[in-house]
Amino acid sequence: MSAILTLNAGSSSLKFGVYQVAEEPGLLLKGQVENLGPLARMKLQGGEAWDIGPADHAVALHEILKAIEPALDGRVVMGVGHRIVHGGKTYGDPLILTEEILAKLRTLEPLAPLHQPHNLAAVYAAQKEFPESVQIACFDTSFHRHHPFVNDTYALPYKYYEQGVRRYGFHGLSYDYITSCLRRDWPELYKGRVVVAHLGNGASMCAIKGGQSVSSTMGFSALDGLPMGTRCGQLDPGVILYFMAQGMDANEISNMLYNDSGLKGLSGISHDMRTLLESEDPHAAQAIDYYVFRIKRELGALSTVMGGLDGLVFSGGIGEHAAPIRARVVGEMEFMGLSLNAEANAAGETRIGTGPVEVLVIPTDEERVIARAVADALLV
Known part of the structure; x- marks a missing residue:
């Protein structure tokens, strides 16, 4: 055996x-x-x-x-x-x-x-x-390898794209698993236009059309896009130039952006969403406000890239367990066809939407995707 x-x-x-x-x-x-x-x-x-x-x-x-x-x-x-x-x-x-x-x-x-x-x-x-x-x-980058060029590149001299400076996207194993669940349990939705929000200590969102990734919030590194537990998310590159002019070296800047920013940096309290939701400190509330705002902004952008939206899937530690965050993300989004069943959301049910756009909660399982790949190699 x-x-x-x-x-x-x-x-x-x-x-x-x-x-x-x-x-x-x-x-x-x-x-x-x-x-x-x-x-x-x-x-x-x-x-x-x-x-x-x-x-x-x-x-x-x-x-x-x-x-x-x-x-x-x-x-x-x-x-x-x-x-x-x-x-x-x-x-x-x-x-x-x-x-x-x-x-x-x-x-x-x-x-x-x-x-x-x-x-x-x-x-x-x-x-x-x-x-x-x-x-x-x-x-983790594999799921995003067939993006259209416009979603892969930066407006830098083209030689850098050829050297590998491009938008790779991450959390691919998670998106692979969620997509396999849609194909099995929601086949019509799988054929459509879906945004998956992988919300955890590391966070990103992905536009998936017909089972294929077409755009992701993460880019060249795992810093881009949404604010995360300790990572900054999207940042004007001029900020980096400013830090350098102030005398900070690459290690200092890297440590700040990767380890001291995001929810932790904004709140000054914690990287853990559970702690922030329980806190009465106004800085915790501001950090959550920014987090939700960025998710909403990216949701609109990713939907536009696909020409519309048929489904939104929450996953990852925060996406799967933080009902208040899900409620705030979907709130006031009726113009996009999104609305929430408050009781189903609070109970953590799989199907929590009430509008024409499906809203689902699907726990991710990166380990199973890895196990499938190993099984494929062993059973050849």
């Missing part, structure tokens, strides 16, 4: 899933190691959790192997699937990782400094633990 292990590595966590090998992989166990560093914690789907002490990605994977042993029940891990945030202009479809490919992926680390180094750290740890297993990369 064989199994698949999926790894989704972030800067402070390592999510994992264990699946039985099949055309549609069967989930055996899912969880994550949170708070990588001096006080890491294992958390399994279903609520069981325990402290594991100091842990980096290698230690976290070792702890994961101990946790998944009962679920494996004698199965051998034949394939390990990895979320790799950035594939650059070269890599799109899932592929088997080699040393040559890993070397090229390392050169993309400056484009996704919060993610790519940690994604690759998980690969190296998995190679050590499973030297005989196939290691498969699944790229």
